[in-house]
Amino acid sequence: MEEKxxxxxxxxxxxxxxxxxxxxxxxxxxxxGVPVYKYPNLEYTLCPNKRIGNILKSIERxxxxxGVIVRLIAxxxxxxxxxxxxxxxxxxxxxxxxxxxxxRVGIPKKVFGLLDNIDIAVGSYQRRFQIEEVLIQQIRTxxxxxxxxxxxxxxxxxxxxxxxxxxxxxxxxxxxxDKALRKMKNNIAKVNDQIQLIYPVYITEDISxxxxxxxxxGSKTIVECTGYIEYLDFDDKTIFVKRLSEILDKxxxxxxTALTQNQQQLLFEKxxxxxxxxxxxxxxxxxxxxxxxxxxxxxxxPNDTYATIIITKYHDEEVKLSLAT
Numbered sequence: 632m633e634e635k636x637x638x639x640x641x642x643x644x645x646x647x648x649x650x651x652x653x654x655x656x657x658x659x660x661x662x663x664g665v666p667v668y669k670y671p672n673l674e675y676t677l678c679p680n681k682r683i684g685n686i687l688k689s690i691e692r693x694x695x696x697x698g699v700i701v702r703l704i705a706x707x708x709x710x711x712x713x714x715x716x717x718x719x720x721x722x723x724x725x726x727x728x729x730x731x732x733x734x735r736v737g738i739p740k741k742v743f744g745l746l747d748n749i750d751i752a753v754g755s756y757q758r759r760f761q762i763e764e765v766l767i768q769q770i771r772t773x774x775x776x777x778x779x780x781x782x783x784x785x786x787x788x789x790x791x792x793x794x795x796x797x798x799x800x801x802x803x804x805x806x807x808x809d810k811a812l813r814k815m816k817n818n819i820a821k822v823n824d825q826i827q828l829i830y831p832v833y834i835t836e837d838i839s840x841x842x843x844x845x846x847x848x849g850s851k852t853i854v855e856c857t858g859y860i861e862y863l864d865f866d867d868k869t870i871f872v873k874r875l876s877e878i879l880d881k882x883x884x885x886x887x888t889a890l891t892q893n894q895q896q897l898l899f900e901k902x903x904x905x906x907x908x909x910x911x912x913x914x915x916x917x918x919x920x921x922x923x924x925x926x927x928x929x930x931x932x933p934n935d936t937y938a939t940i941i942i943t944k945y946h947d948e949e950v951k952l953s954l955a956t
Contacts (some may be wrong), residue, residue, distance in 0.1 A: 654764050659931065663916050667929045670764060673757045674933035680744030687748055691898045699901050730784045730858060731814065734759045750894050754936030758888060759788060761930055762857055762939050765886055766792035769853055776850040777801035782838055782859040785814035789855055793829055794822050801830045807837035852883045861890035864908050869918060876922045876944065885942040889915050892936055912938045
């Protein structure tokens with residue numbers, strides 16, 4: 632089993648679009664009537680760079696902004712990928728395609744030593760494959776025609792899932808970054824050069840500034856949202872969930888991923904990372920249920936930093952049954 636884990640993670644350090652293993656689900660508990668699972672295969676041996684870890688700990692203790700800057704400059708000298716992460720990714724909340732660094736795409740191995748020091752960087756790497764597996768199972772078992780990815784960046788996760796599923800689909804990415812959408816075009820080209828599977832639609836929009844998301848109609852749809860809801864406070868999360876509830880058709884499914892905890896919140900505040908608002912998994916499930924959404928199951932990353940939830944809209948008969956009980 633250990634060999635499989637290592638092979639999987641080594642293979643996926645770049646978007647090679649090769650066939651991967653199927654992960655086994657482990658039921659860990661039930662919460663508010665929702666079964667919560669993990670994919671144990673996604674746990675891997677951490678190899679944090681201790682020198683970098685000490686610098687990160689010293690940043691947490693540093694009381695001056697200049698002291699933080701000096702330490703960040705010391706980190707940035709390790710590799711160009713790290714420089715990009717620190718100069719562009721941190722202030723933007725990993726927008727513009729810089730999330731791919733956290734997903735460990737096209738970066739040297741020495742950057743892994745930095746990322747393995749950061750809990751949510753490890754969790755983000757794990758969630759990449761967790762969400763892909765959830766998407767693959769949905770695509771293979773249901774007759775979906777398209778995926779809409781909200782703030783999807785380079786589209787790596789749905790692109791890899793479509794490739795694994797070997798099913799032709801339309802992929803619609805709503806993202807405000809032209810650079811991220813260009814990366815998405817490159818990723819899709821790598822797939823379609825092998826086999827024509829993906830028919831892309833690029834929408835350059837800031838989802839937070841759209842008053843009303845255009846309702847989905849005409850095609851059975853997967854709506855996937857990763858790396859967005861953690862930047863919303865609870866009130867804005869509530870508004871966003873209500874919008875999602877309104878646009879979902881009864882045949883659609885929502886795959887929503889949220890940050891559930893960040894043990895290094897102080898470090899993120901010190902380095903100037905865009906503000907994050909973690910939400911406990913039970914609070915998120917309750918929020919979804921209160922907005923007439925049916926939560927089928929949830930998945931936690933092995934290090935408990937992210938939850939991925941499978942959601943549909945309640946059918947009228949289900950609402951009547953729930954009210955009766």
